[in-house]
Amino acid sequence: NAGVTQTPKFQVLKTGQSMTLQCAQDMNHNSMYWYRQDPGMGLRLIYYSASEGTTDKGEVPNGYNVSRLNKREFSLRLESAAPSQTSVYFCASRGLAGVKLAGELFFGEGSRLTVL
Amino acid sequence: SQKIEQNSEALNIQEGKTATLTCNYTNYSPAYLQWYRQDPGRGPVFLLLIRENEKEKRKERLKVTFDTTLKQSLFHITASQPADSATYLCALDLGTYKYIFGTGTRLKVLA
Numbered sequence: 001n002a003g004v005t006q007t008p009k010f011q012v013l014k015t016g017q018s019m020t021l022q023c024a025q026d027m028n029h030n031s032m033y034w035y036r037q038d039p040g041m042g043l044r045l046i047y048y049s050a051s052e053g054t055t056d057k058g059e060v061p062n063g064y065n066v067s068r069l070n071k072r073e074f075s076l077r078l079e080s081a082a083p084s085q086t087s088v089y090f091c092a093s094r095g096l097a098g099v100k101l102a103g104e105l106f107f108g109e110g111s112r113l114t115v116l
Numbered sequence: 117s118q119k120i121e122q123n124s125e126a127l128n129i130q131e132g133k134t135a136t137l138t139c140n141y142t143n144y145s146p147a148y149l150q151w152y153r154q155d156p157g158r159g160p161v162f163l164l165l166i167r168e169n170e171k172e173k174r175k176e177r178l179k180v181t182f183d184t185t186l187k188q189s190l191f192h193i194t195a196s197q198p199a200d201s202a203t204y205l206c207a208l209d210l211g212t213y214k215y216i217f218g219t220g221t222r223l224k225v226l227a
Contacts, residue, residue, distance in 0.1 A: 004159075031213055042120075043160070043205070043217035050213045058214070090159055094213075104150060105207075105215060107159030 002026050006091050006108035013081045013115045021076040021111050023091030031094040032074035033105065034058075034066060036087040043090065049074055081115045088112050119143075120218040122206060128224045129196055137191040137221045139206030147211035149182050149189045154203045154220065164191075165209070196225045 004025045013019055025032065030051045035043040035058075045058030049068040063085060065077045078085055089112075092105040123138035139149070148167055152160035166173045166182040166189070173180045179192040193200050203220040210216065 033215075035217075040219060042219035043207075045214060045216075048213055056213075092159075103209075104162035104165060105152075105160070107161070109159050110157075 004091055004093055004106050004108035006089075006111050008111060009109065010112045011114070013078075013113065015082060015115060017081050018077065018079050019081065019113075020078075021089055021091070021113075022073070023075065023108060024073045025091075025093040025106070026072065027093060027095060027106065028071070029093035029095045029106070030071070031103075032068065033092040033094070034064075034074070034076045035090045035092065036060065036085075037090060037110075038087050046076065046089075078113075081113075083115045086113060086115045120206065120208060120216060122204075122218040122221045126222045126224065128226060131197060131225055131227050133196055135193040135196050135200070135223055135225070137204050137206075137223065139189040139191065139218055141187050141208060141218075144187075144208050144210065144216065145184075146208035148209040149180075150207045150209060150215070151178075151180060151189075151191050152205040152207060152217075154205060160205055163204075193223075196223075198225045198227050201225050 007022045033048045034046040044060050047066040049055045052071045067075045088110045091108045094103045120141045150165040151163045154160040166180045177194045181190045201224045203222045205220045206218045208216045
């Protein structure tokens with residue numbers, strides 16, 4: 001019963017390096033999300049994918065790109081990492097189709113990224 | 117500006133008492149309001165949601181109220197236990213696939 005799986009759990013990068021955070025869900029959910037969580041700032045939406053084949057910007061998309069590879073997988077890429085991107089990143093998924101239906105988010109355990 | 121505020125950074129209460137956490141928001145019209153629990157080093161876990169036309173929702177020792185006129189939700193944990201110690205997040209479901217989270221309230225239940 002894996003739910004939402006994120007890799008890697010921890011990563012240290014140097015400024016300017018690139019990396020991809022991977023996320024997969026096994027619940028056949030339609031919508032997937034990437035959030036970052038910083039002390040005192042709460043969870044902030046980076047990008048989301050309402051359904052397979054679509055992606056949209058959230059509140060803080062600058063410096064990030066995403067790919068909805070298939071219904072299960074949603075990756076987040078940092079092309080040129082900056083110290084301001086040091087954060088904990090959470091992937092989440094939502095099961096119900098349709099904007100007006102209530103649906104809770106299921107979160108992964110987080111990926112802790114440090115950019116030096 | 118649009119924002120969500122949760123009542124305090126940390127709340128300490130004695131075991132057995134009722135914990136009350138507050139979530140206030142401005143300039144949003146959410147379809148639903150949700151509450152999540154987050155333990156250190158873990159991802160948030162969904163607890164309850166309440167619809168805009170509902171005043172109150174209960175689940176075991178948890179109770180949520182939602183006042184769309186005051187733009188406020190209260191989250192109560194009755195008969196609190198040390199195992200309830202965690203950070204609690206409120207989230208607005210705007211009905212547009214977007215969820216906006218508060219910064220969270222850290223609750224510590226003292227034995």
